[in-house]
Amino acid sequence: MSAVPFPATPRRAGTDPVEPVTPTTPVASAAAGVRTASITQSSPHYGTTRRHSLYGTEDRIIIDPGSHVWKVGFSGEGKPRDVFWAGGQDGERLWTLNRAMEIVAREEEDRMLNIRLERCLRSVFHESLLADPKSRKVILVEHPLLPMHVKEMVARILFSNLQVPSISFASSHLLALLAVGRITGLVLDCGHLEATVLPIFSARPLHHQLRTTPLAGSRLTSHLRALLLLFGTYLPPPTSLSAAANIPAAARSSRVPEEILTDAVIEEIKTRCCFVGDVLDSSDTQVTSPSGGDRSTELDLPPLSDATQSESDFSRVSMDVDSSTSEQHASSGFSVISHSQLPPAERRFPSENHLQALASMYTRHSTATDLSLKVVPPLSQQTGTGRGTLIIPGWIRERAAEVLFEGGDVDESSVAEVILESLLKVPVDLRKTMASSILVIGGTSMLPGFIPRLHAELIRALAPPQSSPRQSGRPNRTPVPPYDRYASLRALVPYFAVLNNPSARSTASTSDRAAANSGRAPAFMPSLMAWVGGSLAGAMKIGGAEVTRERWDEMESQRESQEDDSTTVQSYARSSAAVLPDWTRAPLPVGAPMAAVIRHAPAPEAMPQTPVGA
Numbered sequence: 207m208s209a210v211p212f213p214a215t216p217r218r219a220g221t222d223p224v225e226p227v228t229p230t231t232p233v234a235s236a237a238a239g240v241r242t243a244s245i246t247q248s249s250p251h252y253g254t255t256r257r258h259s260l261y262g263t264e265d266r267i268i269i270d271p272g273s274h275v276w277k278v279g280f281s282g283e284g285k286p287r288d289v290f291w292a293g294g295q296d297g298e299r300l301w302t303l304n305r306a307m308e309i310v311a312r313e314e315e316d317r318m319l320n321i322r323l324e325r326c327l328r329s330v331f332h333e334s335l336l337a338d339p340k341s342r343k344v345i346l347v348e349h350p351l352l353p354m355h356v357k358e359m360v361a362r363i364l365f366s367n368l369q370v371p372s373i374s375f376a377s378s379h380l381l382a383l384l385a386v387g388r389i390t391g392l393v394l395d396c397g398h399l400e401a402t403v404l405p406i407f408s409a410r411p412l413h414h415q416l417r418t419t420p421l422a423g424s425r426l427t428s429h430l431r432a433l434l435l436l437f438g439t440y441l442p443p444p445t446s447l448s449a450a451a452n453i454p455a456a457a458r459s460s461r462v463p464e465e466i467l468t469d470a471v472i473e474e475i476k477t478r479c480c481f482v483g484d485v486l487d488s489s490d491t492q493v494t495s496p497s498g499g500d501r502s503t504e505l506d507l508p509p510l511s512d513a514t515q516s517e518s519d520f521s522r523v524s525m526d527v528d529s530s531t532s533e534q535h536a537s538s539g540f541s542v543i544s545h546s547q548l549p550p551a552e553r554r555f556p557s558e559n560h561l562q563a564l565a566s567m568y569t570r571h572s573t574a575t576d577l578s579l580k581v582v583p584p585l586s587q588q589t590g591t592g593r594g595t596l597i598i599p600g601w602i603r604e605r606a607a608e609v610l611f612e613g614g615d616v617d618e619s620s621v622a623e624v625i626l627e628s629l630l631k632v633p634v635d636l637r638k639t640m641a642s643s644i645l646v647i648g649g650t651s652m653l654p655g656f657i658p659r660l661h662a663e664l665i666r667a668l669a670p671p672q673s674s675p676r677q678s679g680r681p682n683r684t685p686v687p688p689y690d691r692y693a694s695l696r697a698l699v700p701y702f703a704v705l706n707n708p709s710a711r712s713t714a715s716t717s718d719r720a721a722a723n724s725g726r727a728p729a730f731m732p733s734l735m736a737w738v739g740g741s742l743a744g745a746m747k748i749g750g751a752e753v754t755r756e757r758w759d760e761m762e763s764q765r766e767s768q769e770d771d772s773t774t775v776q777s778y779a780r781s782s783a784a785v786l787p788d789w790t791r792a793p794l795p796v797g798a799p800m801a802a803v804i805r806h807a808p809a810p811e812a813m814p815q816t817p818v819g820a
Contacts, residue, residue, distance in 0.1 A: 266744035267337065267370075269330060270347040270378070270737045271360065273299045274398040274423070275649065277737045278330045281345070281744025286737050288334035292326050300326075301356055303399055303420065316355065323356075324363050331368060339368035345749050347740045348375045349395070350404055350416060350789065357786055365758045374749035375787050377411050379404040381739025382647045386705055386727040391643035394625060394660075395736075396610075396650040398423040401621050403628040405640050413789045415631040417624040420617075421610050423476075423650040429609045430476055430602070431467050437565055438462040439597035441578075442587045459597075465584040466596060475598060476606075479577055482655035483604040485662050486571060565601065574600030607653055611663050622663035626692050641698045642719045645705045645727065647735040658709050661702060668696050706732065751787040761785050 270277040272292065279286035292300050300322055306312040331339045344364060348357070357375075364370045379393035379402075389409040395402045401422045405412045440462045576599050583594040613620030619627065625644065629637055646657050671688045703720035704710070710725030730738050743749050 266343045266345050266374075267330070267335065267339075268345050268347065268737060268740040268744055269327075270740065271300075271326075272349075272397060273301050275733075276326060276330070277734065278334050279737065279741065280335070281741050283741055284738065285734060288330075290329070290334070293322060299398070299424075301353060305353075316359075319356070320359050320363070323359050324367060327360070327363050327368060339364075339370050342370060343372050343374070344370050345374045345376055345740050345744050347378045347381060347736050348750070349378050349397075349402070350411070350413060351400065351402060351418060354786070354788055354790075357788075361753065361758065361786060365755050366762075369755065372752050372754045374752045376740060376743060376750035377404075378647075378736040378739075380406055380409060380411055380750075381737075381743060382735040383645060383739070384409075384742055385730060385735050385739035386645060388643060388645070388705070390639060391645050391705065392625065392628065392640040393645045393647065394621070394651070396422055396621060396646070396648035396656075398649065401610075401624060401648070401650070403624045405628060405632050405636070407636060407639075411789075412632070415628050417619075417628040417631075419619045419621065419624045421619075421621060422648075425609060426607060426650065427469075427472050427476060430480070430606045431472055433602045433606055434467060434475075434596075434598065435462055435464065436561060437599055437602060439599075440466065441595040441597065443583055443592045443594050462596065463584050466581045466594065471579070471581055471596070475579065477652075479579075479598060479603050480606050480653060481574075481604060482607045482653050482659045483572070483574075484655075485659065485666060565599075568601040568605045569599070572601035572604050574604045576600045577603070607656070610650070611659065613667075620663070622660060622667050625664065626667060626695060629695055629698070630692070637695070637698060638701050638719070641701045642703045642717070642723050643705060644703065645735070647732045649733040651732045657704050657707050661704055661707060664702050665699055668692050668699055670696070706730075706735075753785055753787075757785060 266281040268279055268281055268286070270286070274292065275289060276292050277286040277289050279288070301319060306315050331337055331342075346360065361373060364373055379395060382395075383389065383391050383393055383406055390407050392403065392405050395404075399422060400418050400420050402416065402418045404416050439459050441458050442460065444458065576597055579596045579598060580593045581596045587594065611620050611622060613623040629640060632640055646660065651657065671690055700715050700717040701720050703716075703724035705723055705725070705727040706729075707725045712721045712724070716724075740749075
C-alpha cells in the first residue's frame with residue numbers, strides 16, 4: 207500500500223461530487239500483426255486492477271465518522287473513495303462537546319442528530335460507494351471519546367435501516383499506528399472538537415492514560431474569526447464603475463462585517479492560508495503599549511491564548527497604515543498585497559492597547575505577506591459592482607495557531623502539555639519507548655509547520671524553570687524551590703521523536719532511538735492515517751470488537767418484550783452497553799487491595815522457629 211495524495215475537496219452529504227469524473231477508454235495497440243490490449247483498470251482514479259463487486263462481501267466498507275468531516279471507502283485501498291462534510295460546509299456540526307440538560311431539549315437534539323446520521327449513512331452507500339449495504343460488512347473507525355449515544359444511533363441505523371451484516375468497532379488511534387507499521391507508540395489525534403492523546407503498547411490501547419484538551423480545530427476557527435474581526439480589513443464593492451476608478455481603496459476600507467465571515471470562508475482561510483510559525487525567542491517578547499510611551503512589558507508568548515483577550519466581545523480596532531495598495535486577483539481567489547488599507551482611526555479604547563501591542567509585536571517579527579480574498583458582501587452592500595475584498599494580515603496567517611500551543615490552564619492544556627501529562631501517567635519503563643514513537647494525526651495537524659512546532663514545544667516545556675525560588679515565611683528557613691511539573695520527564699528530551707515529522711533533523715544530543723524513528727513513517731496525510739489503518743485491517747480480515755446483526759436483533763427483541771416502561775429503559779441501557787463496546791465501562795487495572803480488605807484480612811500464621819544450632 208503506497209501513499210497517495212488527498213482526494214478532491216470534501217463535498218456536502220447528499221449532493222453530487224464537486225469535480226465530475228471523465229473516464230478514459232483504454233487504447234488497443236497493434237504491433238507486428240499481433241493485437242495487444244492494455245489492462246483495464248477498475249476505476250480511472252486508482253492504479254489497481256482490483257474490482258469491487260456490488261454483491262460481494264470480501265471488501266469491507268470503512269467509515270471514519272467525525273463531527274465535521276466523514277471519510278468512506280473500501281478496504282484494501284490507499285485512500286477513501288469520498289470525503290464530505292457531514293453537516294454541510296455552512297451547516298452545524300453533527301455533535302458537540304455539550305449536550306442539553308433538559309429532557310425535552312435532549313430528545314429534540316437526539317431526534318435531529320438521528321435524522322442527520324441517517325442521511326449521511328444513506329449517502330455513503332447509495333451515492334459515495336454505490337454498494338449494497340445488506341451484503342457489506344462495516345468497519346467503524348471509532349474515536350475513543352465518541353459519545354455512547356452517537357455510537358448507538360449509528361449502530362441502530364446500520365442494522366435496522368440499512369441491514370448490514372456486521373459492524374466492527376476499531377480504535378482510530380490504533381488503526382493509525384498500524385498504518386505506519388507500528389504496534390507501540392503515543393498517538394495524538396488533533397481533530398475538530400478536541401485533541402486526544404492515547405498511549406498504545408503491543409496493540410493494546412491504554413485508555414486509562416488517555417488525556418484530552420479542547421484546543422483543536424473548533425477553537426482555532428473561533429480564534430481566527432476573532433482576530434479577523436479585530437485586525438482584518440474589508441473593502442466593500444464600489445457602487446459604480448466610476449466610483450471604482452476614482453475613489454481610492456483607502457477611502458472605502460472599513461471594519462470586517464460579521465456576516466461575511468461564514469464557516470465556509472473561515473474554513474478556506476484556515477486550510478489554504480494559515481500556517482504555524484516558529485517559536486519566538488525570549489528577546490523578541492518585548493512589546494510596547496501604544497499608550498505607554500517608552501514603557502515596555504515582558505510577556506509570556508504566545509499571549510493571545512487568553513480567551514478574555516482574543517475571543518471576547520472587544521471593540522474591533524483599526525490600524526493606521528500606508529494608503530498605497532497593489533492587488534492582483536488570482537484564479538484561486540487570493541492575491542498578495544503590500545499593506546492593509548484602513549482609514550485613520552480615532553483614539554483607541556484602553557482595553558484595546560494590549561491587543562494592539564501584541565499585533566504590533568507579531569507584525570514586527572512576521573515574514574508572511576498579507577492576502578486578499580474575494581467574498582460575498584452583506585445584503586446591504588450587494589447592490590454594488592462585484593464582490594467585496596477581505597484583507598488577511600500576514601501575522602494572523604502565521605500566528606493564529608498560537609492558541610493551540612499556549613498552556614498553563616488546568617482545563618485547557620496545550621497540545622504539547624497533554625502529551626507530557628500522558629507520559630506522566632505511563633509506567634516509567636515505557637516512557638522512553640512512547641516518547642520516541644509519537645504519531646500525530648487529525649485534520650488540524652495538517653497545518654504547515656504544526657509537527658515541527660509541536661516537537662519544539664515539547665523541548666521547550668521540559669526546560670528548567672527560570673524563575674527565582676520562593677521566599678519562605680521564616681527567615682531562618684531555606685527558600686522553597688519553584689514547582690517543576692515535568693522534572694521527572696526532563697531525561698526524555700534526547701528521546702523525543704515524531705514518526706511522521708516532515709522536517710526531522712538530528713543533532714548531537716539526539717539519541718540513536720530518536721534518530722531511527724523520527725520521520726520514518728510512510729507519507730500518508732495525517733487526516734487519512736486512521737482510515738488507511740482501517741483499510742489495512744479490513745484487507746487483512748482483522749478489526750476490533752465485531753457486532754453481528756443477529757446479536758443486535760436479539761437485543762432489540764429483548765427490549766420490545768419488556769412491558770414496564772421504566773424496566774424497558776433500564777434493560778435497553780444494559781443490553782446496549784453489553785452489545786456495543788465501551789471502554790469507559792471496562793474494569794480498572796488490578797492494583798493494591800482496598801484498605802477494608804487489608805483491615806479485615808486474617809493475621810498471618812507464625813513461622814515455626816528453628817532452634818539455633820539444630
